[in-house]
Amino acid sequence: MKAIMTVLLALLSNFAVAQSVEMADQFRADGKIYVVIAVIGTLLIGFFVYLIIMDKKLGKLEKRLNEKEHKS
């Protein structure tokens, strides 16, 4: 019984310590984290689309080069 109590107490105190650590809880509760995600997400998607377009352009160049090499 005593052992169980000790374990419970230890768990509880651990929990209390964990809860007292300051995190951005209010910021999240206000929903402002979604603003951050929307901004970074827009940037990331923009850069990725740009990268895909560059990749495609490079592919076209390679195709032209291959056609030229086959002709000569």
Place this chain on the structure above:
Amino acid sequence: MKLINQNWWKYLSILLLLYVLIAGLLGKVPRLAILNETIRVLYFHVPMWFGMIILLTTSMVYAIKYLSGNRIEDDHLSIELANVGVFLGVLGIFTGMIWANYTWGAPWSGDPQQNASAIGLLIYFAYFILRGSLQDDQQRARISAIYNVFAYSALIPLLFILPRLTDSLHPGSGGNPGFNAYDLDSNLRLVFYPAVVGWTLLGFWLATIRYRTRRIEEALEEDGI
């Protein structure tokens, strides 16, 4: 080799990174003192190093491939993989310095792992200087391939063995295996592993773009343009 001409893994990288952004900022993380919310940097700073190691490993594999087969394409792949790998490493150093400034109190604390990774990057900088100083294609390819193997075999003990022999601020030091401190938390792993795969694939994507550009350059030079 065939993977270079495929696109699915590029889209996979994009999907994973968008997942990492959303789950990484919204997901549950352990409430730890000092680290607080900055624990989320784990999804962005650490994958740089994982990506660097994976890219440099493939770079070394292609260096050996070049040495055994003398195909100049293998040399080109090797150098471009090393280029992007070191780029990720530099990003890793800078993101680490920002993170350290707010958790360890200074951007550079002379932490063994910090010092060792800086030395490792310097060894690879010498690789690029070595390449730049040689004119003949085959000679440059052969000498730098050998140097690549040496640089890689210096990097591995620098990053994975030496810092663990002493006390370090990094987790996993003082004799502990790498990820003990985080292993307990499955919430972190749920985002961390996809982050490693996503960032690494992005690194490979950049390397293949550089490799393909180089091939076009070579073809133009052969035509005397």
